Amino acid sequence: MTALAAFWQFDGNTDGDAALTRMLAAQAIYTPHARPGAGDQMWGDDRITIGLRLNPSLPEDIYDRQPVEGAGGRFVMVADLRLDNREDLAQELGISADRLKTMADSDLAMAAFERWELDCVHHFYGDFAFVVWDTRERRLLMARDHLGAMPLHYHAGTLPGGGRFFAVASMPRGLLALPWLRMAPDMERLNGFLALLPELGTNSFFEGIERLLPGHRAVVTADGGVRAERWWNPAPLPLRLSSRDEYAEALRTELDRAVRCRLRGAGDKVATHLSSGLDSSSVTATAARLIAPGRVTAYTSTVRPGYDDRFVDRDRMADEWPLASATARLYPNVDHVRVINDGTSPMEMLGTGFEFMDRPILNPCNHVWIHQINDMARKAGHRVVLSGQMGNMSLSYDGYTFYPQLFLSGRLLRWFKEARGHVRAGGQWRWRGMLAQSIGPALPAKVWTGLMKLAGRDTDLANISLLHPDKRARAFEAAKKAGFDLSYRPSLDSIELRLRVLRRIDGGNYHKGTLAGWGLDSRDPTSDIRLIEFAMRVPDEIFVENGGGRALARRAMTDRLPREVLAERRRGLQAPDWHEALTAKPELLDSTVEGILRSPAACEMLDTERLKQLRDKMATTDLRKRGAMFAYRLAMLRGTAVGDFIRRASGAN
Known part of the structure; x- marks a missing residue:
């Protein structure tokens, strides 16, 4: 894993070297195993400076000499990656086994980029994020792996004296090291986070810092901004085996x-x-x-x-x-x-x-x-x-989408046999739960939410989140826009379900x-x-x-x-005894709450009255019970995590 950065100054590269040095220094914590004395590895021209700090983690990293140049100097790449299909990729590219032994993964990635440019991502398996400068077309190209194991963030802005720039870094702190950027929490992203919405937008948790989404690639031009698209869109054909x-x-x-x-x-x-x-x-x-x-x-x-x-x-x-x-x-x-x-x-x-x-x-x-x-x-x-x-x-994968598929398609005899086997084996649901899961995809969201309340599984946002009441409508609106169902109904489509979770x-x-x-x-x-x-x-x-x-x-x-x-x-059940250390050190919660209450931005986001009430009642509440689990483990602890982040990101002490 590596920390990378790039600084593109559209009107001429006068600040690139200094900017990149700052950005890489700020990300030094992500290169704990860097070779002594290796320092920053950088490349620049009259528009851009691009570079990285290498954190060796693979045997072939001894050959890594990034930034890597390709196509006769047209392309310059920095990459944070582990390619898991080295042999297959080398065979596709006509690279011999002997040559492959002395190639770092970044060398292999550049060879693939020379052949396919951004379509190379369709040939990669593993964890990767890369940035390529195209010296001929004067454009920047970026991509992240299928699920986003390697992060990539960016910011487009204007220098104090005029002139536009585009900066990329593995982590937000690399960008926030630029003296022209002010650190502040992104309240929209935090609103969605507290509402347990999927992380779909490009905004990071810091204002003005964007992220390239997992499974996406992008082209950046001086006049057209960032044009990103999702490149991983699996549509697998069913596999038919004999047994x-x-x-x-x-x-x-x-x-x-x-x-x-x-x-x-x-x-x-x-x-x-x-x-x-x-x-x-x-x-x-x-x-x-x-x-x-x-x-x-x-x-x-x-x-x-x-x-x-x-x-x-x-x-x-x-x-x-x-x-x-x-x-x-x-x-x-x-x-x-x-x-x-x-x-x-x-x-x-x-x-x-x-x-x-x-x-x-x-x-x-x-x-x-x-x-x-x-x-x-x-x-x-x-x-x-x-x-x-x-x-x-x-x-x-549990395959439980099979139950509603059987029930809603009218294959009731097969459904009954599978449901009976599930109940007799002591599965997750009894008969009532099995029936609910099987008809759930066909029910309106409000009906499903009502059934869950009757079953003691209340997923209402007011119970599981410390989001301020005035902010909940905004969360519901964002969920609706994203097509996200806050009722958490069962799904009928197993592929859609898995992609949604992933x-x-x-x-x-x-x-x-x-x-x-x-x-x-x-x-x-x-x-x-x-x-x-x-x-x-x-x-x-x-x-x-x-x-x-x-x-x-x-x-x-x-x-x-x-x-x-x-x-x-x-x-x-992960951390079932979570409450013991929490109640044994109440002073830690008190100091955290006090810090949150001193932050206007945190108070704007959180239901601080409920937070104070929960704190006051904690000593007399049995935190092992289900209702307390929702109120304290889910709502209060997640809320304090967000409040503490807002306080720190706002520069408060």
Whole structure:
């Protein structure tokens, strides 16, 4: 992973070198493993200065000499990337195996760009963001990978003395280092964030700083501004195989490739997140098989011994250690580490969003255990940590869109057989829930919301968000404009559902933040595009068997995971003991609330009266109960995360 930047001065490059030096220096935290004395790598002409600070993470990075020139000097590229299809791409380009051995990924990317220009993105698999200056056409070209693992931000502005410029940086702080830009929170983006809307707009969390969206590419010209388009628009054709076992074998093959690609540069040891679920268990097990005789350190976050979990829903589990241990015991080269909250309060997490990620964090509770794992992995000398965050949309997709497809198309006998199997097996829903999920896509949003309230699952924005009442109408309007359903009704179209979830959050800043805070390259094999597109091609009915969801993953992993993990239908509850450290250190919440109340911008965005009421009632409220979970874990903690970010981004102390 690399920090890159470019500064294009339309009327002549008089400030480019100084501007780029500032931009790269501000992003130095994202290059913790930079070679000593390497410094900034820069290139410039009479219009633009372009450059980067390289953070070596791959074996071939010893050959990286960016910026890379191509097509006889016409193109100049800086790239932040890990290409996972090096051999296939080299074969397409006619590059020999011997030549490939001494090529950095940036060299390969330039060779592809020389051949296809911006269409090269259709030939790339992996994580990437790149910027190319076209010296002949005087234009800047940019692109990000399918899901946006590598971030890219930009700003178009005017210099104090006149003259326009266009600047690009990996992270917003690179742009905010320019002396002409004023740091301020983007209130529109924060409004949508508090309303839990998908991150669809180009605005970042800082005013005036835009982002190139995941799966997009853009052309920037001196007279036409930024012309961006989505280049990743999957429309997969159904895959027809002869048996469920053939689908399972194909899934194993895709997972092996996805994990193997992400072990590149890890050496003989890698860290993983290991829970009780299918995704992280499958990633850990596969990594152990592929890296052997190397070692896997699997970290499992769990509650302290003796935690009272009687208020945990029946379809959730508080302690994931027993099932995670069952997976770890199958592999002699897995070192299993238990992670118990060391007393860190969620309030202590809020600043990391601003300090490392240039954004507020969504779930402060989860960041407590994530940061603990990162601390342990760093101390153990790891450079790469694997997770399975996108597995629900790829590896272990549940296939539950199959139920409404059966019911609403009139195939009631098949629906009844699958529903009965689901209920008898102790699945997520009983008969009433199964019926609701099956007719949900056909119900109006208001009817669905009413049903959820009757079932005790109230998703009304007023209950789960601390957004100021006067701002909620704006959030609903933005949701309607984006075509986003705030009622969260079940979906009938499995591909549309998965794309909606995959595009909901831009994870690039989170990945950079992990690199900045802990020097760790966070990689998720379940977000591999080839794996995702394979899963999209599998018919929905293959994911359901005898009423049980995630059937394909369970069948595929029978040779890798213990029976009890494959048979488990409950989901793990992340950070169930979140309330203990929060209530043990009330002074941290008090100081955070006081800071928020001193910020006019934060008070404008948040329902501060409700915030104060929640704080006043916290000592007498059982935070383990469902209503308190909505009010405190979701509304109050997310609200304080946003308020704290606004305060910091506004320059308040």
